[in-house]
Amino acid sequence: QVQVSESGGGSVQAGEGLNLCCTVSGVAFENCALGWLRQAPGQKREVVACISRSADTYIPDYVKGRFTISKDNAEKTLFLQMSSLKPEDSAMYYCAAYFSPVCSGGAEAVYDYWGQGIQVTVSS
Secondary structure, eight states: OOEEEEEOOEEEETTOOEEEEEEEESSOGGGEEEEEEEEOTTSOOEEEEEEOTTOOEEOOTTTTTTEEEEEETTTTEEEEEEOSOOGGGOEEEEEEEEEOSSOOTTOOTTOOEEOOOEEEEEEO
């Protein structure tokens, strides 16, 4: 059984940083593309970062320079470092995985396995 579990969310002030972690079990972690996605109330879910099997990363323009994705294959853990957070970054953040050697850019429908999500709130 695949389990995906996020941790590290919370509330911060604008300009501060926050780090998210995600553990993935029950699937060949090292063979997956792994991503972080977010969804704010009334908004579409969007990809904020993806890391491929070979650790190439995709960071969309709207968070580029502020968000960094990384992983530890041995620990089966995915990370998201967020800095200079803005109120518009407030959302439910999800960790997700799918079987592919590469990231599919901003496509969110490709992900097979999802965590339950964790809330990030940024106050102005």
